[in-house]
Amino acid sequence: xxxxxxxxxxxxxxxxxxxxxxxxxxxxxxxxxxxxxxxxxxxxxxxxxxxxxxxxxxxxxxxxxxxxxxxxxxxxxxxxxxxxxxxxxxxxxxxxxxxxxxxxxxxxxxxxxxxxxxxxxxxxxxxxxxxxxxxxxxxxxxxxxxxxxxxxxxxxxxxxxxxxxxxxxxxxxxxxxxxxxxxxxxxxxxxxxxxxxxxxxxxxxxxxxxxxxxxxxxxxxxxxxxxxxxxxxxxxxxxxxxxxxxxxx
Amino acid sequence: xxxxxxxxxxxxxxxxxxxxxxxxxxxxxxxxxxxxxxxxxxxxxxxxxxxxxxxxxxxxxxxxxxxxxxxxxxxxxxxxxxxxxxxxxxxxxxxxxxxxxxxxxxxxxxxxxxxxxxxxxxxxxxxxxxxxxxxxxxxxxxxxxxxxxxxxxxxxxxxxxxxxxxxxxxxxxxxxxxxxxxxxxxxxxxxxxxxxxxxxxxxxxxxxxxxxxxxxxxxxxxxxxxxxxxxxxxxxxxxxxxxxxxxxxxxxxxxx
Numbered sequence: 001x002x003x004x005x006x007x008x009x010x011x012x013x014x015x016x017x018x019x020x021x022x023x024x025x026x027x028x029x030x031x032x033x034x035x036x037x038x039x040x041x042x043x044x045x046x047x048x049x050x051x052x053x054x055x056x057x058x059x060x061x062x063x064x065x066x067x068x069x070x071x072x073x074x075x076x077x078x079x080x081x082x083x084x085x086x087x088x089x090x091x092x093x094x095x096x097x098x099x100x101x102x103x104x105x106x107x108x109x110x111x112x113x114x115x116x117x118x119x120x121x122x123x124x125x126x127x128x129x130x131x132x133x134x135x136x137x138x139x140x141x142x143x144x145x146x147x148x149x150x151x152x153x154x155x156x157x158x159x160x161x162x163x164x165x166x167x168x169x170x171x172x173x174x175x176x177x178x179x180x181x182x183x184x185x186x187x188x189x190x191x192x193x194x195x196x197x198x199x200x201x202x203x204x205x206x207x208x209x210x211x212x213x214x215x216x217x218x219x220x221x222x223x224x225x226x227x228x229x230x231x232x233x234x235x236x237x238x239x240x241x242x243x244x245x246x247x248x249x
Numbered sequence: 250x251x252x253x254x255x256x257x258x259x260x261x262x263x264x265x266x267x268x269x270x271x272x273x274x275x276x277x278x279x280x281x282x283x284x285x286x287x288x289x290x291x292x293x294x295x296x297x298x299x300x301x302x303x304x305x306x307x308x309x310x311x312x313x314x315x316x317x318x319x320x321x322x323x324x325x326x327x328x329x330x331x332x333x334x335x336x337x338x339x340x341x342x343x344x345x346x347x348x349x350x351x352x353x354x355x356x357x358x359x360x361x362x363x364x365x366x367x368x369x370x371x372x373x374x375x376x377x378x379x380x381x382x383x384x385x386x387x388x389x390x391x392x393x394x395x396x397x398x399x400x401x402x403x404x405x406x407x408x409x410x411x412x413x414x415x416x417x418x419x420x421x422x423x424x425x426x427x428x429x430x431x432x433x434x435x436x437x438x439x440x441x442x443x444x445x446x447x448x449x450x451x452x453x454x455x456x457x458x459x460x461x462x463x464x465x466x467x468x469x470x471x472x473x474x475x476x477x478x479x480x481x482x483x484x485x486x487x488x489x490x491x492x493x494x495x496x497x498x499x500x501x502x503x504x505x
Contacts, residue, residue, distance in 0.1 A: 150335035154349035
């Protein structure tokens with residue numbers, strides 16, 4: 001059986017079991033709504049555009065935050081790959097910063113920027129920057145010395161060598177870094193929105209929770225998961241695979 | 250004299266503060282258009298010597314002159330072909346070959362130029378392929394075309410066919426020989442294969458190890474193509490072997 005059929009069958013069984021459990025009242029509709037109510041929440045959310053506005057607002061923040069974090073992360077990565085002093089100083093705290101979930105910065109962010117969009121974007125930026133920086137550093141440090149030697153014999157040096165050889169050679173790590181930065185930023189965004197202010201998917205989730213609308217809660221959770229999986233598998237993993245093939249990895 | 254190497258020494262100090270001599274008192278003169286092989290067992294410093302001529306490694310003392318210029322850093326007057334093809338995997342064959350030409354000519358000029366050298370290595374059908382789509386032998390031919398495209402006066406080759414199978418190697422020998430005949434480049438060719446050096450070169454510089462020194466300089470006076478002169482090739486091989494045997498024994502006993 002093809003993997004795609006196995007997958008479809010799996011979801012059919014999963015949703016079937018869920019419907020069955022709801023129909024036979026193995027659990028209460030209030031604490032765990034049936035697939036049908038979740039679907040109805042989804043349809044009405046699309047019809048009254050709450051979900052659409054939420055999605056657009058979230059993606060706007062994500063786009064701003066992720067772009068800044070990719071740029072910032074790349075700059076820091078290049079700096080610590082190229083300067084020993086920077087690596088010994090900034091480099092040493094990066095791993096520690098990376099281990100701190102960026103959402104724990106929210107209280108500070110709210111103090112600094114107020115309870116608004118800026119605070120959430122700040123959290124998103126922190127979510128993506130460090131992992132990007134670490135990957136860029138690894139990428140640059142692992143450029144095969146032979147490429148650099150060959151380029152030097154062909155008259156390349158300085159900025160030219162960096163632009164034409166070192167950076168392109170580290171593209172596989174740039175892609176991995178971006179994929180991880182996206183994943184961290186997406187999680188940070190949802191957490192940030194959940195705890196701060198709307199509109200946004202995360203905010204819709206909290207709003208639904210405040211009103212005890214568990215079917216909308218589940219609906220938003222599924223949307224968050226599906227978007228995450230689509231971006232990761234259909235976009236990043238595909239690029240990663242192509243790059244790995246061309247780069248001969 | 251086109252290439253002169255005078256009293257070249259290369260030493261390095263290892264972790265135990267012991268001075269290791271890689272190359273000792275290397276002197277070599279090469280005429281323009283000569284095909285020179287540098288032959289020696291592993292560890293004799295032949296690749297280091299080539300790397301110093303390329304400007305990638307610095308010598309401890311001594312002088313190298315190419316075409317009247319003293320050498321201290323890499324330059325486009327010296328094209329290098331490494332044992333690994335060293336092509337850039339993110340560029341196509343064509344883009345790899347025009348890599349060194351970007352600064353001095355327009356893109357269309359560079360492409361015309363690249364095509365000329367890719368024709369020389371018979372790869373014009375692979376202009377838009379990526380390196381990972383080519384075999385090892387084809388990749389190495391692209392690397393040769395890339396080095397030639399800079400139009401260097403000196404071509405430095407560091408065991409360029411060492412990683413290839415016997416048949417491919419033999420075909421590339423023929424191709425390299427005709428490229429050399431057509432372009433009249435001076436070639437410095439590092440190898441550990443006696444047959445390869447006899448088949449290709451005008452002179453064989455035999456090197457000994459620990460420290461790396463030049464043992465002898467043998468002129469190969471056999472008409473080309475040399476496949477037709479097996480007997481003379483065997484005589485030279487025996488001659489070279491007399492020098493090398495002692496060195497190989499030295500390496501082997503060191504390893505045991």
